[in-house]
Amino acid sequence: MTPExxxxxxERALGEVAPDADLVGLDPDAxxxxxxxxxxxxxxxxxxxxxxxxxQRIEEDDYPRLATMAGTIxxxxxxxxxxxxxST
Amino acid sequence: MPSLGADMDEGTVLEWRxxxxxxxxxxxxxxVVDTDKAAIEVxxxxxxxxxxLLVQPGSRVPVGTVLATIGPREAQAAAGRAGVxxxxxxxxxxxxxxxxxxxxxxxxxxxxxRADVTRAxxxxxxxxPAAAPAPxxxxxxxxxxxxxxxxxxxxxxxxxxxxxxAGELSVDLTxxxxxxRGGVIQADDVRRAAAPPGGVPVxxxxxxQPAAKPAxxxxxRATAGRTGAGRAQAARRATARLMARSKREIPHYYLANTIDxxxxxxxxxxxxxxxxxxxxxxxxxxxxKAAAVAATRVPGMNGFWTEDEYHxxxxxxxxxxxxxxxxxLITPAIRGAAGLTPDDLMRGLRDLVARARSGRLRAAELxxxxxxxxxxxxxxxxxxxxxxxxxQVALVGFGKVAERPVAAGGMVGVRPVVVxxxxxxxxxxxxxxxxxYLAAVADLLQRPEEL
Numbered sequence: 001m002t003p004e005x006x007x008x009x010x011e012r013a014l015g016e017v018a019p020d021a022d023l024v025g026l027d028p029d030a031x032x033x034x035x036x037x038x039x040x041x042x043x044x045x046x047x048x049x050x051x052x053x054x055x056q057r058i059e060e061d062d063y064p065r066l067a068t069m070a071g072t073i074x075x076x077x078x079x080x081x082x083x084x085x086x087s088t
Numbered sequence: 089m090p091s092l093g094a095d096m097d098e099g100t101v102l103e104w105r106x107x108x109x110x111x112x113x114x115x116x117x118x119x120v121v122d123t124d125k126a127a128i129e130v131x132x133x134x135x136x137x138x139x140x141l142l143v144q145p146g147s148r149v150p151v152g153t154v155l156a157t158i159g160p161r162e163a164q165a166a167a168g169r170a171g172v173x174x175x176x177x178x179x180x181x182x183x184x185x186x187x188x189x190x191x192x193x194x195x196x197x198x199x200x201x202r203a204d205v206t207r208a209x210x211x212x213x214x215x216x217p218a219a220a221p222a223p224x225x226x227x228x229x230x231x232x233x234x235x236x237x238x239x240x241x242x243x244x245x246x247x248x249x250x251x252x253x254a255g256e257l258s259v260d261l262t263x264x265x266x267x268x269r270g271g272v273i274q275a276d277d278v279r280r281a282a283a284p285p286g287g288v289p290v291x292x293x294x295x296x297q298p299a300a301k302p303a304x305x306x307x308x309r310a311t312a313g314r315t316g317a318g319r320a321q322a323a324r325r326a327t328a329r330l331m332a333r334s335k336r337e338i339p340h341y342y343l344a345n346t347i348d349x350x351x352x353x354x355x356x357x358x359x360x361x362x363x364x365x366x367x368x369x370x371x372x373x374x375x376x377k378a379a380a381v382a383a384t385r386v387p388g389m390n391g392f393w394t395e396d397e398y399h400x401x402x403x404x405x406x407x408x409x410x411x412x413x414x415x416x417l418i419t420p421a422i423r424g425a426a427g428l429t430p431d432d433l434m435r436g437l438r439d440l441v442a443r444a445r446s447g448r449l450r451a452a453e454l455x456x457x458x459x460x461x462x463x464x465x466x467x468x469x470x471x472x473x474x475x476x477x478x479x480q481v482a483l484v485g486f487g488k489v490a491e492r493p494v495a496a497g498g499m500v501g502v503r504p505v506v507v508x509x510x511x512x513x514x515x516x517x518x519x520x521x522x523x524x525y526l527a528a529v530a531d532l533l534q535r536p537e538e539l
Contacts, residue, residue, distance in 0.1 A: 039411075039466040040370040041441055048365045060360055060368075 001054075006076035010069070013049040017042045028070040054079055089121070089143075089153045090130060092454040093419075094478055095330035096123045100148040101155065105129075110138045112158060114189050117450070119155065124322035125418050127447040128454060133178075134189030136160055152265065176399065177202055179456070182423075183403055184209035245395075246273040257282040272395070323416040334478050338393075339514040342473055345526040347533055348496070349489060349504040355536040371489050372463050373434040375506065375529075377539045379461050379484045380404045380425035380433075382528035388517030389510075389525050390459045392479040398516040403427075407457025407477065408437065410444045419477060420449050421457035430539055465489055465506065474511040481513035482522075484529070 001009070011023050014036065021036045033043055047066065051058040056079050058066075066072045089099045100122040106112055117129045118138070136158040143155045180202055181188045191208045193200035246254070246261055250273050254261050257278065264281045266273035352374055360368045383390040383404045391400040406425035410418050420443075422428070422436040443449050459480055464472045465488035472485030487507045494503040508529055512522045532539060 033466070034468065037411075037467070039463075040372055041438060044368055044370055048368075051365050057365060060357060 001077050003073050003077050006073045007069075009053050009076055010050065010072050013046055013053055016049050017045045026069055028073075029068050032066070032068055032072065050076065089149050089151050089155055090451050090455070091151045092121065092123050092128050092130075092451055093125075093330075094333075095125075095326040096151060097329075098148055098150050099123050101143050101145050102127055103145050104141055104156075106138045106141075106156075108138050108140055112136065112138055114187050121451075123454075124319070124326040125416055126412070126444065126449060128449050128451055130155075130451045132158065134158060135187065136189065150265065176401070177205055178452075179402055179405075180209075181205045245271065247275065250275045250278045253278045253282075320415050323412075327417055330477065331475050334475050338476050338478060338481075340476060340511050341514045341519055341522065342509065342511050343519065343522045343526055344471060344507055344509045345530055346492075346505050346507050347530040348494060349506055349533060352533045352536045353489070353504045367431070369430055369434050371506075372465075372486070373430055373437055374533065374536060374539060375463065375486045375508075376406060376408070376422070376425065376437070376461050377428070377430050377433050378529045378532040379459070379486075380406045380422075380428075381532055381539065382525055383459050383482075384426045385528045386521055386525040388521045389482040389512060391481060391516070392458070393481050393513055393516050394479050398481065401458035403458070405456040405458045407460030407480070408440060409460060409462035410441055412445060418444050418449070418454075419457060419460050420444055420453040423453070423456060459484065461486070471507045472509055474509065476511055476513055481516040482525075483511045485509040485511070 014021060014023060014032075018036045018038060026035065032038065036042075038046065043063075047058050047063070050066075050072075054076055058079075062075065065075045089101075092099065102120040102122050104119050106116075106118045112118055112132045113135045114132055116132045118132045119130045121128050121130050137160060139157040139159045141156045143149055143153065149155075177200055178188065180186075181191070181200075184205060186205050186208045188200055188205075191200050191204050194204055195201040245266065247268065251261070253259075253275050254264070259278050259282050261273060261278075264273050264277050265271075267277055268274040349371070353371065356369055356371060356374060381404075383406075387400060388398065390404055391398060393399075403424050404426040405421040405423045407419040407421045410420065412418060420440050422433060422440060425433060425436075428436065440449075440453070457477065457480060459482050460474075460477050461484045462472055462474050463486045465486055468488055470487040470490070472487055474483035474485045476483045485508070487509075489504055489506045491502050492505045493500050494505060495501075496503075508526055510522050510526050512525075
């Protein structure tokens with residue numbers, strides 16, 4: 001999955017839990033949960049939606065990698081669909 | 089118009105879900121009411137046939153106004169009459185699985201009392217005997233906690249002076265809203281009702297509020313209530329009133345305790361790893377469960393302060409402070425939280441948050457809370473010093489679950505901890521009891537598998 005595709009998938013999942021959030025002006029390195037005011041339930045819903053979208057279970061241990069938009073894009077691009085070159 | 093929380097004075101009927109002639113059962117949604125905070129689904133308190141809808145959609149009316157009548161039997165069932173049986177009685181009926189509509193009331197005007205419910209429940213085995221460890225207390229005159237939020241009980245509590253005055257001034261006491269402690273009608277309330285600006289009794293807005301406002305203003309507010317800005321403003325006002333009342337009336341005391349969550353977080357992690365993502369528990373669910381169970385163990389935290397007395401609740405209906413997107417705060421309850429498994433509590437929490445934000449809460453959920461929990465940890469806060477929701481007597485706060493250096497057994501290690509706090513009503517309990525409560529919460533969280 002390209003970073004662009006990953007971003008689209010993430011934005012859809014975020015839109016489900018925070019429909020009013022402004023994702024366009026989002027700083028890629030800002031803390032997602034703080035910036036979008038997601039509580040733990042919102043975040044769990046986001047992660048669940050994201051996992052469903054990419055067809056892969058996301059463990060709690062992966063949460064730190066989902067702290068920012070940039071990190072989440074990297075994670076999804078690496079995990080979702082065909083493995084990308086950036087995968088570790 | 090039921091009182092959907094102590095901060096509600098008026099409500100607007102948004103829509104009717106029933107029409108005259110419809111059969112309704114107790115618990116059916118009959119209407120949607122807009123409080124200043126949210127659209128709430130109002131349940132029928134009894135079973136029968138809808139006779140008449142008395143309030144049109146769009147109308148804003150004071151709490152206590154009869155919204156509709158439900159037959160077949162007279163007076164017994166009006167959808168909007170929250171006061172027909174007190175919340176304590178409804179709790180009891182709910183707990184014993186008693187249909188209030190089927191109970192013959194022996195109280196004033198056929199009001200169903202606790203004794204009636206106990207009697208009805210005694211005629212068959214209680215379905216959930218374990219839910220209430222304590223024996224049912226002999227009905228302490230069933231003081232309605234909702235009355236503190238000034239709903240319209242069938243028989244209003246009236247000060248002696250007010251009663252005499254009402255006689256002299258020919259004021260109908262059932263039409264007067266009490267502004268005294270616990271909704272007691274005082275002399276001033278009677279005087280106001282006797283000489284209203286437009287000849288119509290105008291309900292007082294709670295202590296310290298202007299007693300009357302022009303009808304045109306009300307209509308304007310009702311309309312504004314639907315628009316974003318107007319609604320936010322109204323919600324702010326409702327919260328302001330309630331919190332001001334809390335700080336004015338309740339002598340708060342505060343305690344804090346840092347809880348080692350190593351056991352709880354380890355248990356959660358293992359559990360979540362083994363389950364589907366959708367079944368995952370968040371730490372908040374476990375913290376809430378502990379808060380609810382602790383409330384059953386330490387007296388003085390779970391109930392209501394009304395009529396200069398503490399009235400313990402039989403069950404723990406755990407109020408959860410939920411912030412609404414776009415501002416505002418709402419505190420619906422997870423009913424019977426102490427008896428739920430963490431999984432069920434988590435489901436309840438999810439459901440409640442989703443419905444709170446989409447504006448589809450049920451009336452009972454907004455009036456039932458016996459103790460409230462607030463959790464600001466998600467915003468990075470370490471310690472929350474809460475303000476109690478009257479007429480409740482305690483508010484439990486949890487901050488952020490964070491890794492901190494902790495000394496244990498002569499060693500310093502890094503462990504997940506959370507700061508738990510208690511804001512409690514000093515009229516209902518003392519610091520010693522509060523300390524025992526927080527200790528119980530900490531203790532329960534050391535054995536998460538038993539929660």
